[in-house]
Amino acid sequence: MHETLFLIGFPGCGKTTLGKELSRLTGGEFIDLDERVEQATGLTVKQLFDQRGEAAFRALERQALESAPLDGAIVACGGGTPCHSGNMEWMNAHGFTVWLTTSPQRLIDRLCLPEHRFKRPSIARLTDDEIAQYVHSTLALRAPFYSQARMQFDATLIETAEETVLTARRLMQALKQTKDTAR
């Protein structure tokens, strides 16, 4: 049985983009935790934050995590998943965690785009400068959680479909090497 892969990292680092490509390459089921929470509640993540508050969202996120299949699925977590409810320990006990890293400037550029910004409650009302500050300060707070991942991988190159395929292939090779070395 293959281990389930938990992709973690800052919003905009490509967890969903690369997760879908890995699923295509490996045949493992793709699970997006935010989507699971939205399906379970019938509300968007933004509506949940606005109407029920972050604590309620984090409890639902934990439930979604625990209901993920543990047989080779590829789970794209939310950016805050590893930092709440002991989720990092849970993921390390039940699968293989990978921290997808990207340069802070690339994250800022992506998150300032309307399609990224307005679906994310924590940045939807911020100016470009405030998003830049948010990325730097939140990344510093979250790094101690993210760095508990079994592996780190530079996922910066996912701007085009071709880059995404190449980066997903590189990630698969890196995973194999890391697991072989750990044996």
Ligand code: S3P
């Ligand atoms: C969050 C990131 C989001 C989503 C929610 C909270 C965060 O996921 O779970 O808006 O705390 O950083 P993405 O990383 O897919 O944006």
